[in-house]
Amino acid sequence: MKRKIIVITAIIAALMAGAPFLRADRFGPRIQAGLESALGRKVDIGDVRLHLLTGPGFSVRNVVIHERPEISAEPFAYVDDLVVRIRLLSLLSGRLEFSSLRLDKPHVNLMRHANGAWNVRALLAPPAPGASGPAAPMPELEVRRGRLNFKIDGRKSAYYFTGADIDFSAVGEGNFDIWFVGEMARTDRMARGLGRITARGRLRETEGGPRLNLDAQLERGALQELAQLAGPRDFGVHGVVKSRAEISGPVSSLQIKGQLEFTELHHWTQPPRAAAVSVAYSGSLQLGAQTLRLETDAKRPLRVKVALDTFLTQPRWRVETEAAGLGLDPMAEWLRPPGAEFNGMKLAGTLDGQVLLTNDAKASGSAELTGLDWSWGQDNRLEAGRLQAEWKNGVIRLAPAALELDGQALQVDCEWALSELAWECRGAGRGHEVKRLQRWMKALGLRAEWVEDLTAGQIRGALTVAQLGMEPPQWKGQLELRNAVLNLPELAVPVKIAAASVVWQHERLVMPGLKASAGGISWAGSYRYEAGAERPHRLVVDADAVELADLERALGPAWRGTGFLSRATGIGDRKESGAAEIEVRAKRVGVLENVRATVWREGDKVTVSTVTGEWRNGKLKGAGTVRLGGDMDVAGTIAGLSWEGGTVESDWKLSGRGRLTAQGAARLTGGLAEWVSGSYKWDSNGRLSVTNAEGSFDGRKIAGKITGPVEGPLLVEWAELLKLRITGKPFAVMVEGR
Numbered sequence: 001m002k003r004k005i006i007v008i009t010a011i012i013a014a015l016m017a018g019a020p021f022l023r024a025d026r027f028g029p030r031i032q033a034g035l036e037s038a039l040g041r042k043v044d045i046g047d048v049r050l051h052l053l054t055g056p057g058f059s060v061r062n063v064v065i066h067e068r069p070e071i072s073a074e075p076f077a078y079v080d081d082l083v084v085r086i087r088l089l090s091l092l093s094g095r096l097e098f099s100s101l102r103l104d105k106p107h108v109n110l111m112r113h114a115n116g117a118w119n120v121r122a123l124l125a126p127p128a129p130g131a132s133g134p135a136a137p138m139p140e141l142e143v144r145r146g147r148l149n150f151k152i153d154g155r156k157s158a159y160y161f162t163g164a165d166i167d168f169s170a171v172g173e174g175n176f177d178i179w180f181v182g183e184m185a186r187t188d189r190m191a192r193g194l195g196r197i198t199a200r201g202r203l204r205e206t207e208g209g210p211r212l213n214l215d216a217q218l219e220r221g222a223l224q225e226l227a228q229l230a231g232p233r234d235f236g237v238h239g240v241v242k243s244r245a246e247i248s249g250p251v252s253s254l255q256i257k258g259q260l261e262f263t264e265l266h267h268w269t270q271p272p273r274a275a276a277v278s279v280a281y282s283g284s285l286q287l288g289a290q291t292l293r294l295e296t297d298a299k300r301p302l303r304v305k306v307a308l309d310t311f312l313t314q315p316r317w318r319v320e321t322e323a324a325g326l327g328l329d330p331m332a333e334w335l336r337p338p339g340a341e342f343n344g345m346k347l348a349g350t351l352d353g354q355v356l357l358t359n360d361a362k363a364s365g366s367a368e369l370t371g372l373d374w375s376w377g378q379d380n381r382l383e384a385g386r387l388q389a390e391w392k393n394g395v396i397r398l399a400p401a402a403l404e405l406d407g408q409a410l411q412v413d414c415e416w417a418l419s420e421l422a423w424e425c426r427g428a429g430r431g432h433e434v435k436r437l438q439r440w441m442k443a444l445g446l447r448a449e450w451v452e453d454l455t456a457g458q459i460r461g462a463l464t465v466a467q468l469g470m471e472p473p474q475w476k477g478q479l480e481l482r483n484a485v486l487n488l489p490e491l492a493v494p495v496k497i498a499a500a501s502v503v504w505q506h507e508r509l510v511m512p513g514l515k516a517s518a519g520g521i522s523w524a525g526s527y528r529y530e531a532g533a534e535r536p537h538r539l540v541v542d543a544d545a546v547e548l549a550d551l552e553r554a555l556g557p558a559w560r561g562t563g564f565l566s567r568a569t570g571i572g573d574r575k576e577s578g579a580a581e582i583e584v585r586a587k588r589v590g591v592l593e594n595v596r597a598t599v600w601r602e603g604d605k606v607t608v609s610t611v612t613g614e615w616r617n618g619k620l621k622g623a624g625t626v627r628l629g630g631d632m633d634v635a636g637t638i639a640g641l642s643w644e645g646g647t648v649e650s651d652w653k654l655s656g657r658g659r660l661t662a663q664g665a666a667r668l669t670g671g672l673a674e675w676v677s678g679s680y681k682w683d684s685n686g687r688l689s690v691t692n693a694e695g696s697f698d699g700r701k702i703a704g705k706i707t708g709p710v711e712g713p714l715l716v717e718w719a720e721l722l723k724l725r726i727t728g729k730p731f732a733v734m735v736e737g738r
Helices: 002-021 025-039 088-092 223-229 329-335 434-443 548-560 564-568
Strands: 048-051 057-065 077-086 098-104 107-112 140-152 155-172 175-186 196-206 209-222 237-250 254-267 276-286 291-296 302-309 316-327 346-358 364-376 380-392 395-405 408-417 422-433 456-468 474-486 495-505 508-518 521-530 537-546 580-589 592-602 605-615 618-627 631-643 646-657 659-669 675-683 688-697 700-703 705-707 714-718 722-726 733-737
Touching: 025 048, 025 057, 025 077, 025 098, 175 223, 209 223, 223 237, 276 302, 329 346, 380 434, 422 434, 434 456, 456 495, 605 631, 618 646, 631 659, 688 705, 688 714, 688 722
Parallel strands: 098 140, 107 140, 537 580
Antiparallel strands: 048 057, 057 077, 077 098, 077 107, 140 155, 155 175, 175 196, 196 209, 209 237, 237 254, 254 276, 276 291, 291 302, 302 316, 316 346, 346 364, 364 380, 380 395, 395 408, 408 422, 422 456, 456 474, 474 495, 495 508, 508 521, 521 537, 580 592, 592 605, 605 618, 618 631, 631 646, 646 659, 659 675, 675 688, 688 700, 705 714, 714 722, 722 733
């Protein structure tokens, strides 16, 4: 007996395990008839399989639940997989009754026909008694991973629910428990949810019509994503939003009471903020008329009204905001710029105004801010007695206003185009300390490297800063810089800028008038930076007398290739960067007069385009290249140099890597002889050589005799007619005798 029980148990277990794979098409007609009776609609079904693991039932594939003809020719639902569970007692009576229906991945069309009734209402009506006896009780209805479409008066809505899970079950005559989870979405957006809603409650049939009680929640989600349900525009305000509401009353006219919570609110150009705000609201929902009305407490200093009409067919929305004596202090955390120095920030003032937002017109409104007092840290304060703003055609304009920035007057006006995520502010002042301006720019996240390199001075003039989306801010303006100081790493002494005019145009910066000094060197000149040019940087230095000792002391560190010039021009930096051109003009540099030089740098290559100068009535010219940390190859000529009653002509070349070598040929005409010439070579270790020395004396050409060590001095003799003594120092040539 025991063995038989084991065998029977094993057989039953095997049947249950294999039941999902057993075809049960012979039950199809009865299942189809049962579904049509339970749903009150014509039903088409596909394959049928026996389903025993979760109770006796069937799994039906490719189900189409048609709509009632008087409502629509489009089916009520398309279902990939429909699981039906059977009431055991109905099997004993020979009838096929369903205890539950589970629709997996259905596409359901919720329709409202001309008389205002919804097709889903027919599902709630008790089934009519059949010929074989009383009507079967309504089965529990489950939907998993469904899509709920809306169709109003024959027109498909752009809104739908995706990923919908629904449990709908009768708990007594005319009473139904509801559980719903789904994500709102739009057909004209990317196929994903834009706001997840959960709801739980009860639907009751009464003599006056069905009544609904729901506890609904909008789960935590991104504000900017939820805003896409209203339209494609990004309003520039980002953050996290969630809500909880009680929805109750007749289905035809529901009342709403809830709480809305915002966190991490911030402008699109700012990082998220930790501050939160909670808003209570109430209103009504008219499903038949497709109207939603919500408003906040009228006693609050900030009141908001929301009106949404025909939201399933042609959505029209309207948001009215009114502020009356709204204090700014609660908003301090939202407006606080990033940085630990703002932890003690204080914000005072009151706001009054109105703003109207609609989906079919540009935003409009006006606001007035009085008693603005924004302070942080020590001696950092922005004050304004009155600020007025107007919002028209989607643009917010701050009227020209007088502010005080750390006690100094500042004229400001601004514009914000929210639909384009763009803003622009213009400011003008009679003079602001560089250090204070740097501190405010850093605090507000505004970068301008040339301003950051200043350590003292005053800036005055007009300046405009603008930003589009997440692009870096763009600057333009006409400024004047006075008594400024630059401590440059490559200079041993600070650079003092007495005065400089500045024209700033986005990626183009021009200083047409620049007066500066460093140590004993004073100069005037100009500077230009233009992005995209062949050589973006161009510096012109115009000086009077420059002593070699002052130049060596001031510029010595620059040859190590560090500091400001390395950043501004790339000198000393082995990485590729924008080319820089420097033009030097000096009336005197050491022994040279009227010096002109133009050089530019690309990578590690410095090109000496031209260098000219005058010495002893002679003209010096040169050109070539220098590899930073590498080879030098510069060549040129000297013409008309006065020496010992004659003139010297010479070509020359400076070259080498580490050790510098000068070489060339020179010719003296007149003075000591009719002419004297020779070739020379000298290096930075003091090694000398002279070759091919010859001269002409009274019409006779005489070769020169050269004696002396390589470290010098060398003695060059033309018989007894002329003796020259050349030492290891350049240009140190002495006449020993004639």
